[in-house]
Amino acid sequence: MSEPRPFQLRLAxxxxxxxxxxxxxxxxxxxxxxxxxxxxxxxxxxxxxxxxTILGILPPLRGAVGGLDGRxxxxxxxxxxxxxxxxxxVEEVVGTGLRRRGPRRAARERIRAALAEVGMxxxxxxxxxxxxxxxxxxxLLARALCADAxxxxxxxxxxxxxxxxxxxxxxxxxxxxxxxxxxLVVTHDLQRCHAERHPVLxxxxxxxxxxxx
Amino acid sequence: xxxELLEALRLIRDHFADGFASLLAIAVVAPWLGVLLVLRRLPxxxxxxxxxxxxxxxxxxxxxxxxxxxxxxxxxxxxxxxQMLGASAGVLVGLGALLWAGGDRRxxxxxxxxxxxxARGAQQLLYLESPYRHAFxxxxxxxxxxxxxxxxxxxxxxxxxxxAAAAWAAHRRLWISAxxxxxxRLNGIAPRRWFAGTLLLIGMLCGLCVPVVGAEVVLTLLxxxxxxxxxxxxxxxxxxxxxxxxxxxxxxxxxVLGCTRTLDWPPGPTLVLSVLAASxxxxxxxxxxxxx
Numbered sequence: 001m002s003e004p005r006p007f008q009l010r011l012a013x014x015x016x017x018x019x020x021x022x023x024x025x026x027x028x029x030x031x032x033x034x035x036x037x038x039x040x041x042x043x044x045x046x047x048x049x050x051x052x053t054i055l056g057i058l059p060p061l062r063g064a065v066g067g068l069d070g071r072x073x074x075x076x077x078x079x080x081x082x083x084x085x086x087x088x089x090v091e092e093v094v095g096t097g098l099r100r101r102g103p104r105r106a107a108r109e110r111i112r113a114a115l116a117e118v119g120m121x122x123x124x125x126x127x128x129x130x131x132x133x134x135x136x137x138x139x140l141l142a143r144a145l146c147a148d149a150x151x152x153x154x155x156x157x158x159x160x161x162x163x164x165x166x167x168x169x170x171x172x173x174x175x176x177x178x179x180x181x182x183x184l185v186v187t188h189d190l191q192r193c194h195a196e197r198h199p200v201l202x203x204x205x206x207x208x209x210x211x212x213x
Numbered sequence: 214x215x216x217e218l219l220e221a222l223r224l225i226r227d228h229f230a231d232g233f234a235s236l237l238a239i240a241v242v243a244p245w246l247g248v249l250l251v252l253r254r255l256p257x258x259x260x261x262x263x264x265x266x267x268x269x270x271x272x273x274x275x276x277x278x279x280x281x282x283x284x285x286x287x288x289x290x291x292x293x294x295x296q297m298l299g300a301s302a303g304v305l306v307g308l309g310a311l312l313w314a315g316g317d318r319r320x321x322x323x324x325x326x327x328x329x330x331x332a333r334g335a336q337q338l339l340y341l342e343s344p345y346r347h348a349f350x351x352x353x354x355x356x357x358x359x360x361x362x363x364x365x366x367x368x369x370x371x372x373x374x375x376x377a378a379a380a381w382a383a384h385r386r387l388w389i390s391a392x393x394x395x396x397x398r399l400n401g402i403a404p405r406r407w408f409a410g411t412l413l414l415i416g417m418l419c420g421l422c423v424p425v426v427g428a429e430v431v432l433t434l435l436x437x438x439x440x441x442x443x444x445x446x447x448x449x450x451x452x453x454x455x456x457x458x459x460x461x462x463x464x465x466x467x468x469v470l471g472c473t474r475t476l477d478w479p480p481g482p483t484l485v486l487s488v489l490a491a492s493x494x495x496x497x498x499x500x501x502x503x504x505x
Contacts, residue, residue: 057398075395086252086392089448096389099400127447143396 003180004150007033007071009054011208013063016046016053022061023049024206033150033182036173040190040211041203047186048078050203051153054184072099074149076140078156079133090115090131090139091124097143114146115139118172133160141172152176153184158192166192174198221472232361233468235426236484238373239418240464243434244456245380246418249411251439252391257325258415259435261311261332262304266419267428268332269303270296271339278343288344293364293424301420307332308412336428357427358468358480365425372421376414387411388449429481434460437485438492445496459495463488 008030015025023046031037039047052058054065055073074097094111115121118138123131131139137157144152154173158166170192173183190200200211225233250259276299277291290296307328314324340346361369380387386407390397394404415435423431438456446452467484471477 052395055395055399057395073399075399077393077395081395082393083254087443087446087449087452088392089450092449096393096396096400125448147399 004033004071006180007150007182008067009033009151009182010066011054011063012066014053014060014065015062016049016058017061018049018058020061022206024203024208025061026063027208029201029208031182031184034177034180036177036183036185036198038190038198038200039184039186039203040188040200045203046206047203048155051075051155051184051186055151055153068151071151072147072149073151073153074144074147076137076144076152076154076157078159079136079140082136082140085129088128089124090120090126090128093128093139094143094146097145097147099147110146110148111142114142117145118142119168134162134165137161138165138169141169145176149181151182151184155186156188157185158187158189217473217475218469221469224472225468229359229361229468229472231363231366232358232426235361235366235369235422236358236430236464236468237461238370239422239426239431240434240460241457242373242376242380243418243431244438244460245453246376246411246415247435247439248453248456249387249391250415250435251443252388253408253411255322255325256436256440257322257329258311258412260432261307261325261328262412262415263419263423263428263432263435264329264332264336265303265307266300266423266431267303268336268339269299269301269306269420270424271299271336271343272303273299274345275339275343278345284344290345293368296424297368297421300424301416303332304416304420308416357425358430358484359471361425369422369425372417376418379414383407383410384453427481430484433485433488434464437488438463438495441489441492442496442499445499447499447502451499455495455499456492459492460488462495463491466491 011027011029013026013028015022016027017023027050039050041047049058053060054068055075056065056068057075091111094114095107097114098107098110112121112124115124118141120135120138120142123135123139128136128139137160141154141157144154152173157173158169161169166189173185177183202209202211247256247259250256273291273295277295278288311321311324311328386397386402387410389400390402390404390407391411397404397407418435419428419431438459439452442452442455442459446455464484464487466487467480470487471480471483
């Protein structure tokens with residue numbers, strides 16, 4: 001995994017929402033790479049929408065997201081949004097993270113390494129539909145690792161995980177940030193964030209505030 | 214029994230080779246494309262699109278009789294180009310109506326089911342109201358595999374070759390956009406464009422092959438193998454090849470059964486049953502490997 005050059009993500013007067021329905025904004029914020037940025041807030045405040053807008057999956061209503069030109073990004077969605085009945089193996093799910101698949105052997109090696117990093121190497125050929133919620137979440141994390149992205153965005157990655165599994169996910173995210181990646185996490189698990197001293201942003205009432213530890 | 218089988222194979226080689234080759238080509242391509250519809254949870258589109266092509270073809274017959282004076286007792290069929298035009302127009306109208314209706318994507322399947330019924334009803338009425346009712350009503354119901362001629366065979370083979378090449382080149386983009394549209398966008402794949410691409414491939418298959426072999430043949434091969442095998446297949450890599458194997462085995466069995474002297478079954482209904490049987494057998498084998 002190569003170390004990327006430091007970069008900044010800039011939200012400039014960003015307004016987010018669907019169609020003409022504005023959920024939050026205007027938001028102004030600059031985030032640095034090499035850190036885990038935690039985004040929290042009440043249900044329906046627009047956390048997932050903000051994440052998806054930053055990644056370019058949703059268009060902004062107004063304003064802009066800057067600093068990501070030419071940078072690679074990966075996304076770990078909430079598990080409920082994926083079709084778990086899809087006839088697909090763990091290896092195939094992780095492989096979707098590769099932008100260009102390239103030579104088969106090299107791709108396999110990357111997939112294997114990513115799965116080993118999240119402790120799922122033995123499940124490589126298992127059907128994705130047969131995994132527990134926690135295992136599936138780790139596989140999606142492996143997909144993000146496999147993409148070797150500079151920005152990794154995760155939507156409630158520890159939801160439904162037991163304490164030990166959640167701790168290993170947070171360790172993995174801290175490790176990614178230490179390797180120069182920018183990690184954006186939507187979560188309600190604030191106890192762990194404070195313990196790890198990650199900066200916390202609160203999206204509430206349409207505005208983005210920094211929360212003191 | 215062996216003697217009868219050899220006799221059927223001889224009959225196929227000597228008289229029905231064009232129909233057999235056409236069926237085999239469709240048996241390779243249709244299940245492969247059907248997999249994409251099943252992955253998107255839209256299997257009923259596999260019913261609606263071929264039936265719309267059949268309805269368009271019936272409209273071409275109806276219009277031909279209406280615009281040109283034909284002998285009512287022995288009506289001359291419209292040319293292949295007109296039939297293809299009718300079938301392609303039928304597909305376009307059907308897909309256009311589905312997309313125009315819009316609404317909740319979860320109900321697209323139900324809308325496709327309604328479209329199938331409408332197209333089937335319209336097709337029957339168009340034949341009933343034209344001088345071709347006796348000559349073509351039967352064929353439209355049961356497929357016309359045994360009457361395929363060399364130009365029709367060439368059309369089917371060329372269409373299937375183009376579609377297979379396109380599906381092979383784009384298969385990764387097609388399935389990623391079906392499985393996880395957000396990840397697809399991050400990979401630079403536009404999910405809507407690839408959904409439209411999927412519909413285009415299936416529309417081409419139906420518009421160009423249904424006039425030659427009939428709607429029932431195409432819709433059986435599009436729908437049955439992938440739908441039956443979805444729950445049994447261990448991986449995506451195995452899904453399409455397994456569906457193709459089931460389609461080919463079922464097609465060969467249908468043709469041979471249809472050509473045996475004692476059975477002499479019509480090809481359409483025989484194909485439905487034999488493709489279903491072959492899909493169930495392939496599914497059982499896949500389950501066996503999956504549980505090991």
